[in-house]
Amino acid sequence: MNKSESKYFNTALRMDEALLALLEEKALEYITVKEICHQAGVNRSTFYLHYETISDLVNETLEMINQRFLSYFPQQEEEVLGNMGSREREDLVLVTREYLLPYLRFIRDNKKVYWAAFRNPGSMQAHTRYGDLKQHILGPILERFEVPAAHCPYYMAYYVEGIIAIVREWLRRDCTDEVEMIADIIESCVRPRNGSDEK
Template identity: 85%
Template sequence: MNKSESKYFNTALRMDETLLALLEEKDLEYITVKELCHRAGVNRSTFYLHYETITDLVNETLEMVMRRFLSYFPQQEEEILGNLGSRGREELILVTREYLLPYLRFIQENKKVYRAAFRNPASMQAYTRYGELKRHILGPILERFEIPAAHRPYYMAYYIEGIAAIVKEWLRQDCKDEVEVIAGIIESCVRPRDGSDEK
């Protein structure tokens, strides 16, 4: 990376972090370019050198957050998605600690991102971001369980909204409970045990 690329990257990173900080305080429609520039310590001309609109900055920020998020998972996407068709049904429940712990650690370490997403779901594209999860993971799993296609959106909504509600409450409490505790709560809500294996 040469000096100008490094300077561009640092400015973009500052803008991303500033946007996330402001989104914790207010809705996107009340954030101005002037305020963003002032908080980030950059000129308006620098902003317009990087972005045409605040929406461009939002899109860049979401991409940065998604890259960070994926780096928390030990497995590559192909490993997770590649062999869904050949797995046994008992392996198709992805609400396991293997997947929950990295997800919850990321949330805990990026609380302001998630608080901003819950405060501004439309501008942070919170629900459209679940498209890949629905299409590549939840859809094929529900198909393997022979859930009728017309019913699948209901199952997906229950799954996603339920976990989101737990995460939202955890954030409201400033993520005070340990990640392992929240993972256990989510697991028990999604897959309640009958008690027979706790003898």
């Protein structure tokens, strides 16, 4: 990274942090570009050099938060993705507790920005963030269950939208219910039927 790129990155990071600080004080719809610039110590022209709208900044901030979370689990993620083809079918579930609990804790700890994304889904491209889940986890699981390729997008929509709905409701309740309870609910909803139901 050259000096110019580093300066651009550091300025963007300051604006990400400024947005997070402001979200601790008020809802997104009441935050202005002027306030973000003041908090970050930049001028309006710098803001518009980086973003067209506050929604663009929220998207970037969500991506930054997601990267922080993903950086906690690089080795475990490789292990999960690497052995997907060799695991028993009954062990193939959309989520496991070892990933679900930290994921939910992370959402709880960053609930203001996640809630902002849920409240403004159209302008914040919230659904594009689930591409890796669909490609690396859901896709291989559905393939192992021999779900026809034409059906896969519908299965993926069902699972992803279901998890999103549970998390949205939890956020609506200000994440007051215990993480373990939400994990139990998600697990019971996404675990496929076991082989004993098949003839």
